Amino acid sequence: MSTFMLLGQVDYPLVPIPEGRQVQQLGSERRDDYLSHQTYPNRNGNKLFPIAHELLSKQTEVKVPQDLNLSITNTFTPFASTKSSSQSPSRPKPLTEEQLKEKRKNPAINIDFFTGLTKKILNDFYPKYCPNCPGKLLTKEISTQPELIRCEGCRYLTSRISYTPLHHFKLPLWMFGYVFLESMIQHPKVVTSTEISKRLRISYKGAASLKKRFQVFASQQLPKYQKLTYDALDREFKDFSLPPDEDTDITEIMENRPYVCADTVVLYSASQRANQGRKRYRHAGSTASIYLSDKLGGRQVGTLAHTIAVKQGPVFFHSVPNQKMNTLGPIIQNHLPLQTPLMTDEGYPWLWNIYKSHRSVNHSAHSKDARYKWARNRWSKNGVHNQVAEGNHRLLKTAFSSYCYIRPENSTRYLNEFSFLKNAHVFGLDVICENGSVGASDDVRMVLLLVRRRDVVDYPLVPIPEGR
Incomplete structure (x- = not known):
């Protein structure tokens, strides 16, 4: 017996029946008349296409698949009033250019300003x-x-x-400048595609494409910040080395120097429920949570991010598949000079022979006192800690909670965008412009020069009258 036959036998009142009233069983034809009656406008709200109830049972053929697979299209035979039985319903006509401008009109957005901002970005970063x-x-x-x-x-x-x-790019140019500036100002809060779609009054597909283009722009500019950081650390720690004894307190030595930390964090993971109750035994450590079980294919569904952070300075995030030396070693070596003092946890034992000033802290240290399980100095010992990376992990997790989920193949773009915005607040945008002398309005130039850490950016959404 099919599901629809079972549902058809259930007869229950939708509205409470007053006492003394008798319930009369309605046949199929009278039930159709009852549902499409004019006194019940909610049953047939579209007055342009009324339901011809006398033709429903004769010329309407609906085939319902037995397996209830929604991917199979139900066949439908149109009414006799149509010209051709094979004619598909007419699609709505696309909006004209004037209608699109009226639809996207927003008095709170200064289109001329954001158009100039987009042109300034193109002239500075991609000069022709x-x-x-x-x-x-x-x-x-x-x-x-x-x-x-x-x-x-x-x-x-x-x-x-x-x-x-x-x-x-098919959208107006000012939309890219709007997304660029909103992302800079709202950082560390991220601007999602849904927010872009609602603010600019465009489709979600167009907003997602606009978001992707901004991420590509951020990914192309991020190596410039990487080179600036590498050169700054190379100058700062030239001919520098920590004491060879690892038990020496380095608090005073590192007091007025950049404090560099490295660590890994899991952003999105596959729970045991996603593995259909199977335990993840193949991969050890944090890597276990980003892969499915081998019997389910073993593919990666989560995101493991590696962090290189400088205290009150730049930060770089990378999406990595594991925590092996061959994976993390080249990333660290491309971002940090060999004489840089690097602080990590005990997950980097292979760094001791590469970075002479490498120090690690044991997060699993047990207390010598029997009353306590963990040691008091398991987070910071002799001035060694990786709280700079841990703090950026908390910032990253809070920001990425707005995305709900990101596929591993797209994680690099999202992490590059977040790294670019963070570093833009540290270094500014003027230091990476290829051609910063191109003429632009004063308000646009102010935005590109003053977007720095702890600076207040006040950009005009609406033109400011003279004398204000």
């Missing part, structure tokens, strides 16, 4: 030069087509968004 005039920067704009740019000398014409993160 004329191939006919050596060293000639393309700056002349076309008023009717803001995505085009021309050479003032030979009239060479090209697109300002080609071969940039905005390649084949």
Whole structure:
């Protein structure tokens, strides 16, 4: 007996029946008349397409699959009033350009300002030069087509968004500047695709594409901050080394120097329930929680992030598949000079012969007093701790809770975006601009220069009148 036959035999009152009233059984035809009666507008709310109840049982053929698989399309035979039985329902016409502008009109957003901000970003980070005039920067704009740019000398014409993160960008240019500035200001809170969709009044698919383009931009600019950090640490710790005795207190030695920590954290994991009750025995440590059981395929479903953080300074996150030396070693070596004092937990025993100033703290140290289980100095001992990385882990987990879940193949883009925004507040944006002398309005230049750590950014959403 099918499920629909069982459901059809259940007859219960939806509305309480007053006393003294008799319940009359309705046949299939009278029940259809009752449901589509004009006194019940909620049964047939669409007045443009009324239900022809006398034709429902004759010319409507609905095939319900037995396995209730929703991926199988139900066949439907349209009414006789249509011209052709094979004609599909008409799709809504796309909105015109004027209707799109009216739909996206928001009095709280200064479109001219964000358009100038987007052009400033493209000119500074992706400058275009004329191939006919050596060293000639393309700056002349076309008023009717803001995505085009021309050479003032030979009239060479090209697109300002080609071969940039905005390649084949179909949305208005000001939307990228809006996402860029909102992400900078709201950091460490992240700007999700849903928030972008609601604020800019665009589809979720367009908002997700816009978010992805900003992440690509952040990923391309992040190596510049990596080089700045590497050079700064190389100058700071030139000919520096910690005492060879690891029991020496280094608190005073590291008091006025950059404190560098490294650690790993699991952002999204596969629970034992996701493994259908199986225990994760193949992978040890934190890696066990990001892989499914071997009998379920053993694929990675969680995200394991590696953190390299400087106290009150830059931070770099990387998505890694495991905690092995061949995986974490090249990452650390590309970000930190060999003479840098590096503080970690005991998960990096292979660093002692590579970084001479490497120190570790035992987070599992037991107390010598029988009254207590853990030692008091298991988090910080002799001035050695990795609380800088742990603090960034707390910041990262709090921010990424807005995303709910991220696939492992997309985790690198999200981590690069978060690292870029963090480092932009530390270094600023002017230090990584390839061409910072391109002309722009004063308010746009103020935004690009003052987005620093502990600075207050006040940008005009609406043009400010003169004299204010």
